[in-house]
Amino acid sequence: MPIDATQPYDDSNIFARILRGELPSKTVYDDEFALAFHDINPQAPLHILVIPKGAYVSWDDFSARASDAEIAGFVRAVGQVARDAGLVEPGYRLLANTGLDSHQEVPHLHVHIFAGRKLGPMLAR
Ligand code: 5GP
Numbered sequence: 199m200p201i202d203a204t205q206p207y208d209d210s211n212i213f214a215r216i217l218r219g220e221l222p223s224k225t226v227y228d229d230e231f232a233l234a235f236h237d238i239n240p241q242a243p244l245h246i247l248v249i250p251k252g253a254y255v256s257w258d259d260f261s262a263r264a265s266d267a268e269i270a271g272f273v274r275a276v277g278q279v280a281r282d283a284g285l286v287e288p289g290y291r292l293l294a295n296t297g298l299d300s301h302q303e304v305p306h307l308h309v310h311i312f313a314g315r316k317l318g319p320m321l322a323r
Contacts, residue, residue: 202298205255213304213306214253216233216235223235227275243314245312248275248276249309254306254307
């Protein structure tokens with residue numbers, strides 16, 4: 199079910215539970231601002247999720263409320279994860295769903311990194 203990104207943060211969501219160590223994840227990156235792990239249901243040969251450590255529902259919430267340090271730390275982490283995975287030369291795609299029409303399912307901001315095959319043109323369907 200897609201979530202309403204205007205609702206307040208709900209700390210029972212699955213990524214909050216991963217951040218608290220209550221659920222396992224295949225972690226590929228961890229620092230003060232961000233955690234990155236493999237998606238449980240990959241949509242490409244490589245499908246990594248990068249999430250901020252802070253409690254933010256969506257890109258909208260994060261861009262409005264996060265500190266400059268959190269934003270810089272998170273954006274740098276996304277780039278670092280892609281570089282660490284050797285994705286700059288072959289290329290990769292970033293995606294951050296926000297709210298109902300995008301079909302965001304987990305109400306904690308996450309950036310998808312898709313890679314490992316030719317991803318084709320971006321399609322909004
Ligand atoms: P959204 O549709 O919200 O942009 O993407 C949510 C993503 O989270 C989906 O790609 C889904 O496969 C992934 N996901 C959902 N639950 C879990 C989980 O427990 N562990 C991991 N690693 N990924 C999850």
